[in-house]
Amino acid sequence: MAAVDRNAEALGVPRKQLMESSGNAVAGEVRRLADPGATVAIVAGRGNNGGDALVAARFLDEYDVSVHLLGRPETVTTDIARENWEALQAAEYDTRAVTDSTALDLDDPDVVVDAMLGTGVTGALRDPAATAARAMNDRDATVLSVDVPSGIDADTGDAPGVAVEADHVVTFHDEKPGLAELDTTVTVADIGIPAAAEQFTGPGDLLTLDRPAESHKGDFGEVLVVGGGPYTGAPALAAQAALRAGADLVRVACPDSVAREIQGFSENLILRPYDGERLTSAQVPEVASLAAEHDVLVLGPGLGNHEETLAAVGDLLEAYDGTAVVDADALSVVPNVETEATLICTPHRGEFRRMGGEADDDWRRRADSVAGFAADLGDVLLVKGPYDVISDGETTRVNRTGNPGMTVGGTGDVLAGATGALACVLSPLQAAAVGAYANGRAGDAAVEDAGHGLLATDLIDRLPAALWEDGQ
Known part of the structure; x- marks a missing residue:
């Protein structure tokens, strides 16, 4: 209340x-x-x-x-x-x-x-x-x-x-x-x-974020980002966003062929490279074991859509029973996979259509479609757009922060990482709603400062203010 x-x-x-x-x-x-x-x-x-x-x-x-x-x-x-x-x-x-x-x-x-x-x-x-x-x-x-x-x-x-x-x-x-x-x-x-x-999401949603004075390292979660291969920027963006959104530890599992490039984005990143140039089913046991040691898995940024990689995503989700934020090409696997994991799926409207949903231009009709699809999946959906729609099939939230400048590539990776950090301390629906609200606020602050030539990296440093100002 x-x-x-x-x-x-x-x-x-x-x-x-x-x-x-x-x-x-x-x-x-x-x-x-x-x-x-x-x-x-x-x-x-x-x-x-x-x-x-x-x-x-x-x-x-x-x-x-x-x-x-x-x-x-x-x-x-x-x-x-x-x-x-x-x-x-x-x-x-x-x-x-x-x-x-x-x-x-x-x-x-x-x-x-x-x-x-x-x-x-x-x-x-x-x-x-x-x-x-x-x-x-x-x-x-x-x-x-x-x-x-x-x-x-x-x-x-x-x-x-x-x-x-x-x-x-x-x-x-x-x-x-x-x-x-x-x-x-x-x-x-x-x-x-x-x-x-x-x-509608609003500053009141930030009241769920609390940092007791007696907090200890690890209280706010450990996130594993599984990404990279064809792309190196996406997993780095997601991991840095997870740190800025409050996770205590963030690690990136990626092919060793791109580990040096990903590490080069920030000294704050902890890398867990595996053999090869892309994620395949051969690496799933190693990655699944690593994921089980974390509070939340962020799966998809920069993985690409190679047939072997998508098969590995399915295998990983079948082996995993924790909380996972699924983004980018990994989303295409979700409707056909059997998993015990709790999923937060973050498609844009095009990806939502490819998953089998109907992304009407009218946000009210889209909200009904997202709620029905989420109920069928049994998971949380965060469908990105001018109005983001977040639903678990029972409760539906709508986020209105953000701006057209955020159509630039990488802002979705920032959202996925931030949502992963928030899912360490909030329910999946709350994490998705607060993630969408804060990501949009960060984007609005970036546009106010720099106009519509913003970069996804502009959002990362603005996440703390977007999450903790006005809510406490």
């Missing part, structure tokens, strides 16, 4: 507007549960979940409302929540800052609104929230929780410690998975988030 909120904001629907709609929905539920004149105690946390309830107080003038903020007002974590707290104080509502859990006094209200913690918080409640939860549970009041009962994991419905025992929950935009596990009444309120905030 944080990602959806951020994407909605990028579409022009500000979070402050969403908070107003959420608060109005909370107030509507209070009015449904109690008659005017009833006493209502709002217990608000210091984040946007609490901010929703602070807004609700302004819509409940016909009730006897008290607002209890858990913590010092100056520690409210978002500007919009703080603005709503200050608005209540300026209008002289009954507001109380609870800086000591023993000072919480709910009295005997008819309705208690639990707005302490939202969907982004997990783990057992700590004071003052834990004490407040017990106080709510001890009252005879009707308890209405905002978005999810505090102390309940929104994904699982589990409570690792004390949790609010809600009689009713008002949640926003969509029901959270964990709510289905609770014995409570759930109302899903439409707060005006456009469907496009979920369909």
Whole structure:
């Protein structure tokens, strides 16, 4: 939901507007549960979940409302929540800052609104929230929780410690998975988030990328790029993009006849050459064994379409059971191969047609075609175009970053490598969606700097900013 909120904001629907709609929905539920004149105690946390309830107080003038903020007002974590707290104080509502859990006094209200913690918080409640939860549970009041009962994991419905025992929950935009596990009444309120905030990729998708301070080498994955032979630039581009997209280690398996050329592109590349001038079935056992030692395989950049090579690609996919990003000529093998691998296929529209798909010029019809084809394959498809379409057959995303300058050769290799790195830490669908978004942003930044004479290498150094700026 944080990602959806951020994407909605990028579409022009500000979070402050969403908070107003959420608060109005909370107030509507209070009015449904109690008659005017009833006493209502709002217990608000210091984040946007609490901010929703602070807004609700302004819509409940016909009730006897008290607002209890858990913590010092100056520690409210978002500007919009703080603005709503200050608005209540300026209008002289009954507001109380609870800086000591023993000072919480709910009295005997008819309705208690639990707005302490939202969907982004997990783990057992700590004071003052834990004490407040017990106080709510001890009252005879009707308890209405905002978005999810505090102390309940929104994904699982589990409570690792004390949790609010809600009689009713008002949640926003969509029901959270964990709510289905609770014995409570759930109302899903439409707060005006456009469907496009979920369909189109946006800066909110970058929120999935996190780098804990205690991270260690290897935590963000090892990628093997299998490519090269007829071409040397493509595997080098893919490998460098994987590094720039956050993989900890990237190796390139290539014919020894081109290893020196590929190594020459960057000292950061680790080469694992095999005998010969191209990939053939004779090298598959060696390459498959190497691939099994990596988190993700990127297969295809620069391999070419020699009959022996395509047969080897099929053999390798049949022997491999990990996650693989498949690109370029290797894509032609996918529809006819039996594999236990999890595939992320990255064709442009011409390659998609050659795989057997229908790449309509209209992106909406193309999205339907891609979703159906992905469902038949049982894999993720990222079909590149002016609008990239990403689907696993159940969920379909559309990416609108990028520009005509990116028709230059090599940008697809950059995308394949970046997606491979992201697949080390994200689900296949997320990796493809974030990869497409970041690759397009990098291309947009390159065009802004250099015009439409951009090179694929221009994207690589811009990937970190495309992935980590605006999302954190």
